Amino acid sequence: MTTTTAPPQAARRSVKKPEGAHNTQRSQGRGRALIPAHVLAWVYAALLAIPIYYIIVSAFKPNLAIFSEPFALPTSLSFENFATAWSRASLGTALANSLLITGVSAVLTLALAVPAAYGLARAKGRLGTAVERLFSLGFLIPGFAALVPTVLLAIAIGLFQTRLFVILFMPATALPLSVILLTQFMRTVPSELEESATLDGANRWAVLRHIYLPIATPGIATVTILNLLNFWNEYLFTLILGGPNPSVRTVQVALPTLVSQTSTDYGVLAAGTLITLVPVYLAYILLSRQMEDALLQGAVKS
Amino acid sequence: MTTPTIVDGPEAGHAQKQRRVGRSRRQRTDDAIVGIFSAPAVAWYIVFTIGPMIAIFVISLLFWTGFLATPTWAGLANYDRVLHDPVFWTAVRNTAVQVLIALPVMLPLAFMLGYYVALKPRFHRVLRVILFTPALLSLSAMGTVFYAIFQPTGMVNSALESLGLGSLAKPWLANPDTALYTVIFVGIWSGIGFTAILFSARMSAVSADVYEAAELDGCGHWRRMWSIAFPVIKDYFGVLTMLQFLWTVFASAGMVLLLTNGGPGNSSTTLSFLVYEKAFVQSQVGYSQAVGVILFAVGVIGLLAIRRAFRQNY
Numbered sequence A: 001m002t003t004t005t006a007p008p009q010a011a012r013r014s015v016k017k018p019e020g021a022h023n024t025q026r027s028q029g030r031g032r033a034l035i036p037a038h039v040l041a042w043v044y045a046a047l048l049a050i051p052i053y054y055i056i057v058s059a060f061k062p063n064l065a066i067f068s069e070p071f072a073l074p075t076s077l078s079f080e081n082f083a084t085a086w087s088r089a090s091l092g093t094a095l096a097n098s099l100l101i102t103g104v105s106a107v108l109t110l111a112l113a114v115p116a117a118y119g120l121a122r123a124k125g126r127l128g129t130a131v132e133r134l135f136s137l138g139f140l141i142p143g144f145a146a147l148v149p150t151v152l153l154a155i156a157i158g159l160f161q162t163r164l165f166v167i168l169f170m171p172a173t174a175l176p177l178s179v180i181l182l183t184q185f186m187r188t189v190p191s192e193l194e195e196s197a198t199l200d201g202a203n204r205w206a207v208l209r210h211i212y213l214p215i216a217t218p219g220i221a222t223v224t225i226l227n228l229l230n231f232w233n234e235y236l237f238t239l240i241l242g243g244p245n246p247s248v249r250t251v252q253v254a255l256p257t258l259v260s261q262t263s264t265d266y267g268v269l270a271a272g273t274l275i276t277l278v279p280v281y282l283a284y285i286l287l288s289r290q291m292e293d294a295l296l297q298g299a300v301k302s
Numbered sequence B: 001m002t003t004p005t006i007v008d009g010p011e012a013g014h015a016q017k018q019r020r021v022g023r024s025r026r027q028r029t030d031d032a033i034v035g036i037f038s039a040p041a042v043a044w045y046i047v048f049t050i051g052p053m054i055a056i057f058v059i060s061l062l063f064w065t066g067f068l069a070t071p072t073w074a075g076l077a078n079y080d081r082v083l084h085d086p087v088f089w090t091a092v093r094n095t096a097v098q099v100l101i102a103l104p105v106m107l108p109l110a111f112m113l114g115y116y117v118a119l120k121p122r123f124h125r126v127l128r129v130i131l132f133t134p135a136l137l138s139l140s141a142m143g144t145v146f147y148a149i150f151q152p153t154g155m156v157n158s159a160l161e162s163l164g165l166g167s168l169a170k171p172w173l174a175n176p177d178t179a180l181y182t183v184i185f186v187g188i189w190s191g192i193g194f195t196a197i198l199f200s201a202r203m204s205a206v207s208a209d210v211y212e213a214a215e216l217d218g219c220g221h222w223r224r225m226w227s228i229a230f231p232v233i234k235d236y237f238g239v240l241t242m243l244q245f246l247w248t249v250f251a252s253a254g255m256v257l258l259l260t261n262g263g264p265g266n267s268s269t270t271l272s273f274l275v276y277e278k279a280f281v282q283s284q285v286g287y288s289q290a291v292g293v294i295l296f297a298v299g300v301i302g303l304l305a306i307r308r309a310f311r312q313n314y
Helices: A008-015 A019-028 A032-059 A063-068 A080-088 A091-121 A126-137 A143-156 A163-186 A191-199 A204-233 A236-242 A251-262 A266-301 B009-017 B023-059 B077-083 B086-118 B124-136 B139-150 B155-162 B179-204 B208-216 B221-232 B234-250 B252-259 B271-280 B285-309
Strands: none
Touching: A032 A266, A032 B086, A032 B124, A032 B139, A032 B155, A032 B179, A032 B221, A063 A266, A080 A091, A080 A266, A091 A126, A091 A163, A091 A204, A091 A236, A091 A251, A091 A266, A091 B023, A126 A163, A126 B023, A143 A163, A143 A236, A143 B023, A143 B271, A143 B285, A163 A204, A163 A236, A163 A266, A163 B023, A191 A204, A204 A266, A236 A251, A236 B252, A251 A266, A251 B139, A266 B124, A266 B139, A266 B179, B023 B285, B077 B285, B086 B124, B086 B179, B086 B221, B086 B234, B086 B271, B086 B285, B124 B179, B139 B155, B139 B179, B139 B252, B179 B234, B179 B252, B208 B221, B221 B234, B234 B252, B234 B271, B234 B285, B252 B271, B271 B285
């Protein structure tokens, strides 16, 4: 699991490779030998796109039209399904809860991971290695398996089914990756830079703020994008630890409740799903390159 | 890693400034800095991750009927019960079927698709965006969408009917013969795209000369893909196999919960769903964690086996 610890820069470079570098492969890409590959690739792309298309058109159609002509475009632009989904699953409250939990957890994760990464980046002793190894171990631990003990912990400290517990818990799931990635970035700071700053009378926190943070900014951006996406999309933990109460649940927990309430009202299900996807896709449109890089790095590291 | 009493930031800075002469001193200062700066993160991690992980093993040795009941010592009785429970063996079978279908289908297809994308064919940018979509979808959105799609009156059956294949229509999620395979299908559907992007990123990092040499030798794409690209990135293939293995084995609980709830009967109950169901539906906490320990062992053994199988050997 920890075998591929290429520096983050390497991963990024490979994604952003300039066009020219692949001229030869480009020309091959147009050959006739590839026709079956073209067909298969686009068949799979269609398989991915069809359910999404179905959901988008269904969200604007009354149920009868969904049954009779599932793939036809909606005849009118009605937002009735959206309104129904919004009120049935109290999606407004749920969106607010999701934003709160995602945002605070992400900030908390950084507050914990950035100092830790700084400490580890300039460590040469045995303690540093031990701590780093402890965090790498986290990649092996299946988060899901620890759900039951985590519930017991929440009950023990009297925070079961509260937003606070979810906020406190989320950073722990993100720490291994965040710490390891940030440490790799901070290792690129030359130690002379820090020494001269220390001689000038800067204390540790000033060094961290003015020297390490600027250099680690790309890493912080990557880690934050990844954490925001994972926290926003988290389902099973928020379902159990946050609980089904409409006042504390997140959108991911609220959305499936539409299934039991409406059963076959697909228009409402589709509209509800789209509402939960809007923030993620807005972010993707604005930050597509950064999000792709972040996900690639995140996957390889874990 | 021990828990040093943590003082607030600025004070910590002063504290270490006083001593910084001599090498061994320096070493100690170094450890102090690591300790002070990483202690909060380590403490967090121990409380919320390492602690619960250890607790799984302890709880699996207790009789515990419900979260509010008082547990009593059970020894290995839970394991005994688990191993004599036909539901557990159904879950083992289902998990095995899931892994043995999902991995062999997903990884070779993703690898080939990744090779294709790395060639930068026409419209590869559009293709990349489409392949990326499942990575952004949350489990619950995916579950809700596929619930609607596989309902008796959902998209799949409507499509079959309009193609004149109405006889093939069935209640996919409520039929014991298809429920598990529907869950597996959704896993494959969402897994191939992102895995392919990962493969293509890795393959574009491989020097183009390697392929050129192969082309001069008259190798077609099929040969180039499996005799050159594959050996070169074999270890990476292993890493992604391990990733998918972990996702399939550990993370299937959420999808099963959303789509079929383990049913009908136990026909789509997987091991990780069994952990969830026993603890939160049937209030058999000890039993659930015994399955959790077994699942953990399965995970570790699986990972080691995969790593062995894909060891780089050139």
